[in-house]
Amino acid sequence: MSGLSPVVSLMHGPRSFTPPDGEPCKAFGGLRNVRSNPSESRESAALALTTEAFGLTDVGRKRQHNEDAMLVDPALGLYIVADGMGGHAAGEVASARATEAVKQHIAANKHLLKDLASNPSQDSRAAAAALMEVAIQRACADIYRMAMADATKRGMGTTFVCLALSGNKGVIGHVGDSRVYLVRHGQCHRLTEDHTLVAAQLKAGTITKEQAASSQYRNVITRAVGIQESVQVDTLIVELAPGDVFILCSDGLHGYLEDEEMLPMVAGVAIADLPKRLIETANERGGKDNITAVVVKVAGDGAVASEETSEAQSRMEALRKIPLFRHLTYKEQTAVLSIATTRTFPAGREIVVEGQPGEELFVVIRGRVVIEKNGVEIAELRAGGHFGEMGLIDNAPRSATVRATEPTRTMVIARPDLMSLMKRESILAVKMLWSFVQVLSDRLRATNSELSEARQELAVAQAIQPFAEE
Structure with a gap:
C-alpha cells in the first residue's frame, strides 16, 4: 500500500508495504512491520509524556490470506487492531473499512480528545467516550450497508479494539474478542472483556475455566462490527503513566497465550522487538489464525x-x-x-x-x-x-x-x-x-x-x- 506515511499505516491482507521515501519496511517470514518514531503530542508535552508504537501482522501458518487490519498513527494518537470475518475475502474488507471509518471520524473530532486532556471534567470524559462509541457505530453502519448492497459480502463483520491517546488520558473502544492489555508496575492487566459465548457463560458461572478452555463454542463471538446495523460498544478511559505498555492484539495471538504469560513475554524485550516476539510465539504454538499485535509504550521525561x-x-x-x-x-x-x-x-x-x-x-x-x-x-x-x-x-x-x-x-x-x-x-x-x-x-x-x-x-x-x- 504505497503512498502512506511511514508512521501512519493501515495494514490488511497479504499486500506489501513501502513507505513513500522508498525505504522498504522491515519484513520477514510473511510478517509486515509498522513502527512509529517516538512522538510527543502538544497535549502530552505539558505532562512530559511521549509514546513509541510498533505494529506487526502475519497471515499465520494455516490461513491463505490475512483478514486482520491494524493502524499505527502516533500523530493522531490512534492505534487499532481489527479481525475481519466473512467469506470471499469479505472479512478483509470489513476490517479495513472499520479501521478507516474510525480513523476519519476521530480525526474530524480530535478536539474532543484535546478537551479531555486539557480539562478532564465529567463532561469532557463523556464526550470522549461518546466520540469513540459514535466512531465505531458509524463504521458498523457502513459495513452493514456495504454487505446489504453486495450479496457476496453478506454477513461480513469484524472485531475491533482501538486506543486513542491525548495528553495523559487514553480512550479505549472495544467490540468482539480482540483485546487490550496494559503492563504497568510489573503487572499485566486485561482492559477488555471478550464478547464471546464462553466469556458470557464464565461470567454467569455456568461453566468453569477448564470447561471454557475446551468448549466447542470458545470462538463464537456475541458482538461484532457490521453484522448488524448497530452494535453495543464498550468504552473505557484510562490515565497514562510513564512506563505503561499497551498491547492490542487479535485472537490469533491471545488464543495461544494465557494472560499470566503476557508479562514475562514483555519483560526484558525492547519495545520495537515485542510484536515480532509475540507473533513468533503464536506461530510456534500453531499459528492457526491471522496474528496481529500493536504495542504502544508511554515514556516520561522530567x-x-x-x-x-x-x-x-x-x-x-x-x-x-x-x-x-x-x-x-x-x-x-x-x-x-x-x-x-x-x-x-x-x-x-x-x-x-x-x-x-x-x-x-x-x-x-x-x-x-x-x-x-x-x-x-x-x-x-x-x-x-x-x-x-x-x-x-x-x-x-x-x-x-x-x-x-x-x-x-x-x-x-x-x-x-x-x-x-x-x-x-x-x-x-x-x-x-x-x-x-x-x-x-x-x-x-x-x-x-x-x-x-x-x-x-x-x-x-x-x-x-x-x-x-x-
Missing part, C-alpha cells in the same frame, strides 16, 4: 512526568483500599477512576460541613485533613484516607465537618456519576451493592458492640451509685 506517575499510582492504590471497591477487578477499578475528578483545597478550607447534605466520596491524595464533630476534633486523615462514602448511598446530611489543615489534593467520586456507571456495568453494580451491604453490616456490628459496652458501663455506674450516695 519531574512533571514523575509526579503524574506518582499521583496515578496513588489514586489506584487508594481506591483499592476502600471497602466499597474491594471486590472490583483492575478493569472495573479503572472504570471507577474514569469518573473521578480531583480537587485541591487550601489549608483551613472546609471540605464538607456537618449537617449539610452531600453525595460525594473524597479520597486524600496529598495533604492532611481533620474530622470535627460538634466543634471537637475526633480524627485526622492523611494520604490514602477517605471520607463521605455514605453520601454515595443517599443525600443525607454530613455527620461531621472535614477541614484541610494543609494544602490538600483529593480524588472525588460523585453519586450521580457512580450510579450512571453502575447502570451501564451490571456486574460492577452487583459487586458494589454487595460491598455496600458488607460495609453497613460492619458498621452495625460496631454500633451494637459500642451500645453493649455503654450498657455495661451504665450498669456498673448504677450498681455503685448507692455506695457513692452513702
